[in-house]
Amino acid sequence: MGCRYRQVQRVHYPEIEPLPAAMQRRARRDVGVKQVFSRLAQEPKKRGRIPFTRIDLDNEADFAEFDTLEAIAAGATIITGAVFTGELEGVAWEVAADVLVRNPNGTYLPVMVSNHRVARPDPHRHMQAIAVSRLGKGTPLQVNASLRHHTIDGYRLTLALMGLAEAGVAPADEVGAVIGQDRDWAYLVDVSRYAPAATRALLTPAPTGPRRVKECATCRFWAKCEPELEAADDISLFLSGDRADTYRDKGIHTTQALIDASLGDISHTARAWRAGIPVLRKTVHTTAPRFDVEIDVDVEAYLDLGAYLWGAWDGHDYTPFVIWSDLGGAAEGENFARFWAWLKNRRNAARQRGQTFGVFCYASNGENHWMLSTARRFHGKVPGVPDEQEIRAFISSDQWNDMFAVARSQLVGPGGLGLKQLAPAAGFHWEEEDFAGEDSLHAFLIASTGGDAEAARAREQLLSYNGDDCRATAAVRHWLRRGAQSAPILGQLP
Numbered sequence: 001m002g003c004r005y006r007q008v009q010r011v012h013y014p015e016i017e018p019l020p021a022a023m024q025r026r027a028r029r030d031v032g033v034k035q036v037f038s039r040l041a042q043e044p045k046k047r048g049r050i051p052f053t054r055i056d057l058d059n060e061a062d063f064a065e066f067d068t069l070e071a072i073a074a075g076a077t078i079i080t081g082a083v084f085t086g087e088l089e090g091v092a093w094e095v096a097a098d099v100l101v102r103n104p105n106g107t108y109l110p111v112m113v114s115n116h117r118v119a120r121p122d123p124h125r126h127m128q129a130i131a132v133s134r135l136g137k138g139t140p141l142q143v144n145a146s147l148r149h150h151t152i153d154g155y156r157l158t159l160a161l162m163g164l165a166e167a168g169v170a171p172a173d174e175v176g177a178v179i180g181q182d183r184d185w186a187y188l189v190d191v192s193r194y195a196p197a198a199t200r201a202l203l204t205p206a207p208t209g210p211r212r213v214k215e216c217a218t219c220r221f222w223a224k225c226e227p228e229l230e231a232a233d234d235i236s237l238f239l240s241g242d243r244a245d246t247y248r249d250k251g252i253h254t255t256q257a258l259i260d261a262s263l264g265d266i267s268h269t270a271r272a273w274r275a276g277i278p279v280l281r282k283t284v285h286t287t288a289p290r291f292d293v294e295i296d297v298d299v300e301a302y303l304d305l306g307a308y309l310w311g312a313w314d315g316h317d318y319t320p321f322v323i324w325s326d327l328g329g330a331a332e333g334e335n336f337a338r339f340w341a342w343l344k345n346r347r348n349a350a351r352q353r354g355q356t357f358g359v360f361c362y363a364s365n366g367e368n369h370w371m372l373s374t375a376r377r378f379h380g381k382v383p384g385v386p387d388e389q390e391i392r393a394f395i396s397s398d399q400w401n402d403m404f405a406v407a408r409s410q411l412v413g414p415g416g417l418g419l420k421q422l423a424p425a426a427g428f429h430w431e432e433e434d435f436a437g438e439d440s441l442h443a444f445l446i447a448s449t450g451g452d453a454e455a456a457r458a459r460e461q462l463l464s465y466n467g468d469d470c471r472a473t474a475a476v477r478h479w480l481r482r483g484a485q486s487a488p489i490l491g492q493l494p
């Protein structure tokens with residue numbers, strides 16, 4: 001449900017328009033919903049042996065809920081764009097259920113489309129899932145995957161089940177489904193696990209003041225909430241979300257109180273934050289791994305659909321391996337194969353010259369995920385794509401270095417140790433200054449679907465951003481080797 005103070009601010013400031021980032025997020029979700037709708041089974045032209053009907057509703061229409069109830073009463077197999085409203089102990093709620101699928105016993109399975117990654121492959125766990133194209137026609141299969149919890153998806157399903165219950169067609173097993181970034185599968189979810197938290201959240205009175213949370217970064221009301229938080233010296237400005245709960249429980253609600261409490265590193269870090277110091281050293285001497293030949297790499301992916309750009313910086317040249325279409329298809333595997341061959345050539349050349357060779361990235365989760373996923377999806381199908389074993393051997397070798405782990409072992413960042421926080425302290429600045437992770441998602445959408453000029457600009461931006469991420473990783477490494485002198489030592493601030 002996110003920040004509930006938004007509801008309060010919406011009433012106070014109805015004139016404040018949504019920010020471009022929010023509009024872009026909505027646009028990405030709309031694209032996802034459209035993709036799902038296009039994959040759902042269509043109503044057959046001729047009536048088949050087993051009746052199958054599909055009704056597509058407009059969830060923004062004036063009588064959307066009435067239309068939903070009509071479609072249910074008609075016994076439609078698939079209903080898209082459904083809407084339910086209701087009241088729980090005097091609190092009104094509304095939910096858009098992206099898809100309703102009729103179960104054989106006449107109840108309906110609510111299905112939500114989400115831009116989250118809702119499940120991940122896991123050889124040790126089982127889940128029930130159904131191919132999106134088989135919804136309303138097939139039965140679920142057991143797949144090796146584990147669920148990733150996203151509260152908001154669970155809450156939306158809870159409300160949809162409440163709506164279905166009102167209509168008398170809620171499934172007794174309280175099962176719903178979520179379609180995540182992989183638009184081909186709907187994963188079944190036991191919604192009852194979310195129900196207590198969802199009803200609690202619904203019935204909890206709206207907060208009386210703001211608290212900084214992750215969403216504030218893209219919230220239209222930040223210009224109103226920030227001064228309020230600053231005036232109160234609210235501790236959430238330093239420790240966002242529930243990270244300050246331990247201190248709130250001790251009666252510490254302001255950053256100054258946290259500094260004054262002299263609680264060791266956390267109070268020292270709060271003092272640095274107050275002084276606008278972005279990074280501190282935990283050790284007097286800092287260092288970073290060193291090789292004769294060093295390559296910095298960075299991957300860009302679009303949601304869970306695929307990795308479209310592998311960028312590499314060798315200290316002189318930036319080499320991008322990129323595709324702007326056919327993500328998830330053979331082109332993605334071929335692109336990775338080109339990158340992998342290039343990297344191996346560099347490694348072999350270094351070896352022949354008797355030089356040591358190291359590859360760096362910043363926070364390796366993304367790169368590791370996409371290298372492994374590419375191997376799993378394309379090895380044996382696309383020439384040049386290594387198998388999973390080869391990737392695993394590389395990841396666990398000394399040649400693969402995560403600079404985030406190196407930095408974290410020696411530094412503390414009052415505002416975090418992301419590349420965006422750390423590289424400026426190391427003297428590096430991005431050409432595309434105000435371009436963050438979410439912007440790159442939107443830029444890819446334009447780069448892959450926009451008009452010529454628009455797409456060219458977005459491609460240029462993405463290559464610049466990726467190249468600078470590689471160069472920034474190198475800058476952090478060089479700075480650590482020089483001793484990171486511009487970062488004061490933790491606990492030694494005046």
Ligand code: SF4
Pocket residue numbers: 003004005006009210211212213215216219220221222223225
């Ligand atoms: S700026 Fe933050 S606290 Fe204020 S309404 Fe938005 S999300 Fe909530």
